[in-house]
Amino acid sequence: MVVETLQFLLLLLFLLIHSATPLTFNFSTFPTGTSNISLEGDAYIDGFLRLTKSAVDVQQNQSVGRATYRQPFLLRQNATGKLADFTTNFTFVIDSLGKSFYADGLAFFIAPNGSLLNSTIGIGGSLGLPVVNPPDSVSSYQYPFVAVEFDIFRNQGTSIQDPASDHVGIDVDSVKSLITKPWNGSLVNGAINSASVSYDSGSKNLSVAYSSYVNGVQVMTYLDYTVDLNQYLPDWVIVGFSAATGSLTAVHKINSWSFDSTSLVDESKVPPEPSGQSPSVKPKSGNGNVGLVVGLVVGGSVIMVGGLGWVWFVFCKKRGAGESDDDNDEDPMVYDSIDDEFEKGTGPRKFAYSVLARATSNFQEGEKLGEGGFGGVYRGFIKELDSYVAVKRVSRGSKQGLKEYAAEVRIISRLRHRNLVQLIALEIACGRKPMDVKFGRSRVNMVEWVWELYGEGKVIEAADPRLSGDFDKNQMECLLIVGLWCAHPDSKIRPSIQQAIQVLNFEVPLPILPSKMPVASYFAAPVSFSILSGDTNDLQRDQTESSGYNTNASQFTTSSASNSSPSASLLYTQ
Numbered sequence: 001m002v003v004e005t006l007q008f009l010l011l012l013l014f015l016l017i018h019s020a021t022p023l024t025f026n027f028s029t030f031p032t033g034t035s036n037i038s039l040e041g042d043a044y045i046d047g048f049l050r051l052t053k054s055a056v057d058v059q060q061n062q063s064v065g066r067a068t069y070r071q072p073f074l075l076r077q078n079a080t081g082k083l084a085d086f087t088t089n090f091t092f093v094i095d096s097l098g099k100s101f102y103a104d105g106l107a108f109f110i111a112p113n114g115s116l117l118n119s120t121i122g123i124g125g126s127l128g129l130p131v132v133n134p135p136d137s138v139s140s141y142q143y144p145f146v147a148v149e150f151d152i153f154r155n156q157g158t159s160i161q162d163p164a165s166d167h168v169g170i171d172v173d174s175v176k177s178l179i180t181k182p183w184n185g186s187l188v189n190g191a192i193n194s195a196s197v198s199y200d201s202g203s204k205n206l207s208v209a210y211s212s213y214v215n216g217v218q219v220m221t222y223l224d225y226t227v228d229l230n231q232y233l234p235d236w237v238i239v240g241f242s243a244a245t246g247s248l249t250a251v252h253k254i255n256s257w258s259f260d261s262t263s264l265v266d267e268s269k270v271p272p273e274p275s276g277q278s279p280s281v282k283p284k285s286g287n288g289n290v291g292l293v294v295g296l297v298v299g300g301s302v303i304m305v306g307g308l309g310w311v312w313f314v315f316c317k318k319r320g321a322g323e324s325d326d327d328n329d330e331d332p333m334v335y336d337s338i339d340d341e342f343e344k345g346t347g348p349r350k351f352a353y354s355v356l357a358r359a360t361s362n363f364q365e366g367e368k369l370g371e372g373g374f375g376g377v378y379r380g381f382i383k384e385l386d387s388y389v390a391v392k393r394v395s396r397g398s399k400q401g402l403k404e405y406a407a408e409v410r411i412i413s414r415l416r417h418r419n420l421v422q423l424i425a426l427e428i429a430c431g432r433k434p435m436d437v438k439f440g441r442s443r444v445n446m447v448e449w450v451w452e453l454y455g456e457g458k459v460i461e462a463a464d465p466r467l468s469g470d471f472d473k474n475q476m477e478c479l480l481i482v483g484l485w486c487a488h489p490d491s492k493i494r495p496s497i498q499q500a501i502q503v504l505n506f507e508v509p510l511p512i513l514p515s516k517m518p519v520a521s522y523f524a525a526p527v528s529f530s531i532l533s534g535d536t537n538d539l540q541r542d543q544t545e546s547s548g549y550n551t552n553a554s555q556f557t558t559s560s561a562s563n564s565s566p567s568a569s570l571l572y573t574q
Contacts, residue, residue, distance in 0.1 A: 023073035023086075026258040036369075038240075040117035041065040041128070048093075049254035051106055051128070051243035060249040064117070064128045068240030069259065071369070071379065072113040076235045077264045083201035083229055086261035088239065090195055094152060095251040096188035102250040103153035106243035107171070108197055110229075111145040113236040118143075126175055127151070128242025144232050147171040147242075148197050148208050152188055152250060170206060170225045172232055181223045185214040188250060201262075204228045211445075218519070220445065355382065360391050447487045448517055454484060455515035478504060485511050489518050 027034065030049045037045065042053045043065030052063040076083050088108065096102035107127045118130055130143035149169045166187040169177025187193075195210040207224035239259060243252035359380030361367050367378045378391040450462045459480050460473055482503050488494050495503075495511070502508045 023069075023071060023259060023261045025069065028256050030254070036070045038068045038070050039065070040067070043067045049241070049257070051241055051252040051254070052245050052249075054251050054253070060251075061245055061247055063249070064126075064242075064244040065252075066117040066128050066240060066242040067254070068238045072236045072238050073261050074235060074264045075110070075233055075237045075261075076230060078235050081230055082264060083199075084261045084264050085199060085201050086259065087196065087198040088257070088259045090241075090257040091192050091255040092150070092195065093190055093192055093251065093253050093255060094150065094188050095190040096152075097190075097251065099249075101248050102188055103246050103248035104244050104250070105149060105151040105153065106241060106252045106254075107147040107149040108195070108239070108241055109145050109147035110233060110237050110239050112234050113238050115143075115145070115238060117242070126244060128244045129171070129175055144173055144234075145171070146173075146206070146227065146229060146232060147175075148195070148206075149175065149177065150183075150187065150195075150210075151177075153246075153248065168208060168210060168221070168223055170208070170223065170227075172227060178227075179223065179225045181221060184212045184219045184221055187212070189213075190251075192255060199229065201229075355384070356380070356391065359383075359389060363391075363393060447484070450480060451484055451513075451517035454481065454513065455517075459484075478506065478510060481510050481513065484513055488513075 025036070027037075027049075030037070030045045030047060032045055032047070034045050034049075037049070039045070042063045043049070043051050049067050051065040051067060053060045053065075073086075074084060075086075090108065092106065094106065105127050107129055109129060111130060115130060117128060127147075127149055129147055129149075130145055147170075149171055151169060152166045154164060155175075163180050163182065166183040167177075167180045168183060169180040171177050185191075191213050193211055193213075195208060197206070197208045199206050204226050205224055206227050206229075207222065209220060209222050211218050211220055213219070241254055241257075357363065359382045360378040361380070363376075363378055367380065369377045369379050376393055378393060380389045380391050382389055450459065453459045453462050460477055462480055463469075463471065463476050482495075482500050485493075485495055485503075486500060503510060
């Protein structure tokens with residue numbers, strides 16, 4: 001009798017740091033087919049995350065759209081009420097396409113998990129947020145949210161009572177903002193603006209730092225408000241963007257988006273261990289249930305305390321008497337060899353299948369982060385390690401056998417990659433986030449601040465003060481300059497991985513960067529079209545939508561190493 005073979009190979013990659021982040025993602029662009037983004041209403045993806053209708057051949061008025069990250073995150077610990085910290089960074093464009101009258105704006109929001117777009121109440125001044133006007137206690141209870149709005153239309157005939165100009169506001173359960181600040185310059189000229197929204201659970205401070213352009217010069221502005229999210233939001237929430245138009249229109253799009261939150265463990269959300277036989281007991285014979293679960297810790301290499309860990313679950317395999325005995329993958333000697341090797345030293349450890357199933361809620365689709373060539377990747381939490389993990393479950397059709405698996409684990413167990421952490425050079429060397437309002441107006445943007453120090457010949461002063469100077473100054477200088485090189489505003493100037501590693505290894509001299517941080521330029525061929533606006537006496541004009549914005553009077557050029565040049569020419573050659 002032939003028994004059907006069942007194979008499971010799970011790869012768990014985790015950071016052995018107590019404060020592992022439960023939700024971290026980064027979209028530098030939004031190519032068509034981008035996964036993990038839920039789109040509602042008129043939102044769509046075409047290289048950008050467009051929140052309202054933008055096509056030239058459709059009516060753009062009365063449009064509303066919303067985009068959320070598919071995976072919720074744990075904002076509040078169920079047992080203690082402790083809140084998570086989080087920071088999100090994004091770049092966005094609002095473009096009136098040259099019209100004198102436009103509306104309405106966009107917002108970054110946090111809402112209960114399961115919240116959906118209401119296209120009826122979301123249009124116009126509601127900015128796609130789940131609000132009812134006028135707000136009341138019942139409505140607020142039904143549609144809770146916290147948001148940062150970028151508003152381009154003054155709604156004053158309703159309960160919203162917007163200020164007189166384009167503005168940024170912090171909203172709680174209502175688009176009548178609790179606090180606002182006027183936008184410096186123009187918010188609707190198609191410029192690529194950046195914003196950073198952070199929440200400090202200790203001080204209950206919700207803050208936003210955002211850039212705008214005044215006469216071609218980038219200006220940073222700050223706004224914050226004290227709000228206890230415990231009072232307004234549940235344990236599990238979703239994050240995303242919304243936007244709307246009314247009778248007047250504008251283009252609303254997100255160019256990039258990243259998000260990071262700190263760790264909270266919700267004991268009530270960890271499901272009980274599944275019943276049934278655990279596959280963690282390995283018989284010595286070739287027949288019967290065979291299970292091997294292996295944990296492998298790979299030490300980190302550079303600068304910061306912490307490590308990179310790999311945990312492997314190898315096989316749950318059933319063999320029938322009718323199967324061929326010449327299959328080397330079923331050789332008991334192979335199992336014994338791996339078992340003996342994994343019992344040695346401090347790195348490899350065993351985990352029961354039930355532990356891994358429990359960590360991933362029994363591989364629920366809701367915990368799925370993505371799909372690779374060999375199987376799905378799931379989010380989980382291993383209580384014994386106090387660590388979040390990513391679990392790769394290889395599909396039944398995978399042709400990777402036990403011997404291939406064993407070879408792969410042995411290679412990884414010996415891995416020591418000295419550049420593993422250096423690729424996030426600036427954040428590590430400076431000991432801070434890329435955008436952080438607590439450092440004050442002149443230092444809120446990490447790259448701009450470090451570049452200014454570089455131009456003054458004092459780049460070493462950007463080193464994390466908590467190191468107290470206890471580091472090799474040449475290595476620190478190298479790390480910081482390579483970090484600036486990788487963060488160059490012109491993507492063509494940035495180094496390849498090979499070039500960066502060569503400099504970090506001191507195989508070639510340091511690159512020569514401009515003494516002042518260059519200003520990026522964006523150009524696109526104009527597309528001419530007509531738009532009919534219902535609230536401007538039916539004025540019809542030819543408009544041009546630009547996918548970028550030239551922040552300088554002249555295009556950024558690449559002429560010499562002392563100014564700016566392609567990455568190869570920034571390096572001396574030996």
